[in-house]
Amino acid sequence: MDTALVVGGTRFIGRHLVSDLVENGYDVVIFNRGNHDNPFEDDARVRHVEGDRTDDGALRSANAAVEPDAVFDCVAYKPREVVAATEIFSNADAYVYVSSGAAYGAEEIPKREGITELCPCSDDQLTDDSAESYGPRxxxxxxxxxxxxxxxxxxxxxRPTIVYGPHDYTERLDYWIDRVENYDRVVVPGDGTNVWHRAYVEDVATALRLVAEEGEAGTAYNVGDRRALTLEETVHEIADAAGTDVEVVHAGERELAAAGLSGDDFVFYRDYPHLLDTSELAALGWDSTPVGEAMARSVEDHRDADRDGAEHDPGRDAEESVLSILDTL
Structure with missing residues (x-):
């Protein structure tokens, strides 16, 4: 395969995918509305076709102009968009749909492709834009x-699980990096052993390319770090990458409630473990970046960016109340 069309391509997963494809010798075309800064604007190896991916006519025009060998659909959020894309790009050597670990509808450890049940999707959810319908869609x-x-x-x-790394506009990991870099004591809900599997973004990009090159049609592939971290381990990995020390303070349901908080107020907290089996992808020759390296790059990018994860902040005053309560016990 020589030519790749990336639907999306400028923000997070797509941005890293474009870089990976270019580094591996592909001629790359990105297709999007141009609503965000194009980091490849001055890169002659990457062309840009402007258009709305919800406009089937624009997709057909892009397909005719580019004649891509591989198509990577990073911004298909509604099933009808996937229906259209699989029809329009039916002659491509590979069409790779970016799904999500949220597609799984059963709580199992780990979640396996073709075995773990997927979410049902009602007629109302097909066209809904809410976060609650994201997994079903x-x-x-x-x-x-x-x-x-x-x-x-x-x-x-x-199917990536929660993705983190440089240029992450969701700022989920940035919240924890900001806490570690600014406070000596960090509140972690529960006993710190909860697991919400994550995937380093560069590894997701590599996985997408590898699936296009080596994957089997009609197959789904999970993506997640080969070493899944607990929330407490995540905080300590951040501290190691930041070159600082931090005390993790565990807060139970009662102590959190006394300060008007719950575990769900803390990003990356999940009561039941979310862990994806990645052996199908590994069988294609994929591996993940060591967590320490991935975290070091994430911390470096955080320091260079204007991101602090404030929208995920449960409130430091409330956390201080929790710390005060725990100190009296």
Whole structure:
């Protein structure tokens, strides 16, 4: 495969994917509305076609102009968009849909492709934009991919769990980095052993390319760090990367409630573990970046960026109340 079309391509996962594709010798075209700064504007190796991915006519025009060997769909959020894309790009050697670990509808440890049940998707959820329908919509997109593959389309799905790393506009990890870099004591809900599997963004990009090159049509591939961290381990990895020391303070449900908080107020906290089996992807030759390296790059990027994770902040005053309560016990 020589030519890749990336639907999206300028913000986070797509941005890293474009870089990975260029480094691996692809001619790359990004297709988006141009609403965000294009980091590849001055890179002659990356062309830009402007258009709205919800406009089927614009997608057809891009397909005719580019004739891509591989298509990477980073911004398909509704099943009808996947239906259109699998039809329009049916002649490509690979169509790779970026799904999500949120597509899984059953709580199992670990969640496995083809085994763990996917979320159902109601008629109302098909067109809904809420966070609550995100997993069901991604699951339905997966089912569209499988159906297309049954009709001869070389369509595959990649399911990343929570993605982190440089240029992460969600700022989820930035909240914890900001806490570690600014406070000696960091409140962690529960006993610190909860697991919400995460995936380093550069590894997600590599996985997408590898699935296009080596994956099997009609197959989904989970992506997540080969070493999954507990929340407490995450805080300590950040501290190591930042070159600082921090005390992790565990806060139970009662202490949090006394300060008007709950575990759900803390990003990356999840009561039941969320862990994806990544052996199918590893069988294609994929591996993940060591967590220490990934965290060091994330901390360096945080320091260079204007991000602090404030929208995920449960309130330092409330946390100080929790610390005061715990200090009296």
């Amino acid at each position: 991604k699951a339905e997109g997966d089912r569209v991919v499988f159906d297309a593959a049954s009709r001869g389309v070389d369509a595959m799905s990649v």
